[in-house]
Amino acid sequence: MRADGTDAAVDVKADVRTSVAPGVRFGGLSFVWRPWIAGVTLLLAVAGFLVFCLSIGVGDFPIGLPRVLATVLGRGEQVDEFVIMDLRMPRALAGLVVGVALGVSGALTQSIARNPLASPDVLGITSGAGAVAVFLVTVSGGAATAVADSVGLSAAALAGGLGTGLLVYFMAWRRGIDGFRLILIGISVNAVMQAITTWLLVTADIRDVARAQAWLVGSLDNRSWGEVHVALWCTLVLLVVVTTVAFQFKPLHFGDEVAAGLGVRYGTVRAVLLLCAVLLAGVAVSAAGPVPFVALVAPQVAMRLARCPTPPLVASGLVGALLLTGSDLLARTALPVSLPVGVVTAAIGGPFLVYLLVRANRR
């Protein structure tokens, strides 16, 4: 304490105290209570759930919201039960899970690379999955058909995405991972995967091309419970891992030195989170194809809605789910021709991102 300026020191302290958000403590856990972020997150969750229920209710056999709710909670009628649980639920749930997975994956990669353009798309994960899938669709006969028949297109694509993600990671490893190097390596691997895809498309039969193209856009058509279960449980496990590690994650935004000073083993934390991001993107791609843009736009939208300086994880996942479920609803009902959901996510997400940018600039 300064001998000659006690009052000034007290003033400064008071000033600091008012500008810091109040902390909340549960036993060993403590976090900062920020009402705005919590409110936005809650609002997003409610909106996501409503769109999810709406998506289940709308169709050739419309079901009202109360009956949807009753059925989802296990107290519905027999007819509703069949339509909802067997026909519509898998698709809606797939949309929700894929959206959350892509949103969180994008938030993680963008935070790790400290660049908003670093999404799983840029890092080559989705195009790696796409290259494998297009290869299986267009190269008929021999090993390709055998693989497609035995493992399934989705699983093969998942393997392709994971393989590409790991390739990028290990190629970018040089006494640690550096965000800038990660992006540049990701871009170059992405370029190779896209070149392979383009080449396959040029040499292939036009009927196969249409099939491959439809897969490359990303679609939620004809999801079965089997696929949804796999995606759901993988995503849940990964989210648990992310949650347990994410507490050490915040300081990474300040750079490695500061993080190390605050006692974070940043190498390990970053490796685990990056692996989770790759796996989440891979799971999403295997369930719905490489739906573009959700992983890029969801964290950016969440960041601006929650007024955070960095992508908030929970809100990013919720925005992703909202974007994907809403787009699928639109793709199924509002459009004259049936289009894959990937076309609609981009058609909605692109302009919305631009709108947010323009609005942020105006303020």
Add this chain to the structure above:
Amino acid sequence: MTTTEVERPAPTPRGPTEARRRRVAGLGLLAALLLVAAAASLAVGARALSPAEVWHGLFAAPESDQRLTEIRLIVQTVRVPRTVLAVVAGIALGVGGALIQGYTRNPIADTGLLGVNSGASFAVVSGIAAFGFSSPFQYVWFGFAGAAVAGAVVFGLSSIGRGAGNPLTLALAGQGVTVFLAAMTTAVALTDKASLNALRFWNAGSLTGVGFDVIWPVSAFIAAGLLLALTTLPSVNLLNLGDDVARGLGVNTALTRTVGIVAITLLAGAATAACGPIAFLGLMVAHVARYLTGPDYRWLVPYAGLLGAVVLLVCDIVGRLVVRPGELDAGVVVSLLGAPFFAVLVWRGKFKSA
């Protein structure tokens, strides 16, 4: 530790004049490489020609000898347009890539970022779907218009209000518009078989089948873009110190940026319209050029242009040789060859952020 530092010989002092001499020599070397690659591009192909045959094909008067007339035909109607297009498009994409990294201060910026590629794709596909275009001469204008409009929209969106000139805003606006247009392109292609078919070939980035009827007008746009680019090079250097500093040093940032974006759109738009989106070339050569010359854009941009032309020529030649009797499109080869090379350079820590 300290002893090794002491023992290491001090780096030879190098004055600014020697650095300059080395850069001029490097530029000369690249120009020589370009000539060699262009000559090879004339000679290599489904029918390999000897230097004498190439010479004859270029300059000899038409005569009755059947064999020599055939050579003249190959050289003048197939090889020359292809080579000229590779040089022109390569220079345009290289300079465009270097400039966009300078203007956005984003080291991963690519001309695709401004929406130029996706605008061209969308316009080409729409043209094919709506009017049944089939030849490059018909849809090159659509492609160019689409590229220009998309570039203008992205730039316009990012320059509204206070965030004007913020590199991240530009990059994000570019991604927003790009993905939107890509989705629209897919929507059109999925509902129209003919345009899907045309799109997949155009998307591969090919230098074949484009005649001088397309190359001359495209070259005129590219020349205009190059001239504009040259006038702003000193200001780009200052912009890279940050907008406030640049303004303090007397740069009209808004004007410089507008001129720069117009130049980039002309360059990338014309090249993309003529030979399809050739991804990665601009990004790659900009980084290699920066590694060779340092951050001075007055040197970096000419290096990037020459490198772009050399790389595109070499990739086109390689594409003719590897899958004979077929061909690999230049755009595919650029990615397949360039990306691993680039990745090795990145891994060895050669690149700094812009």
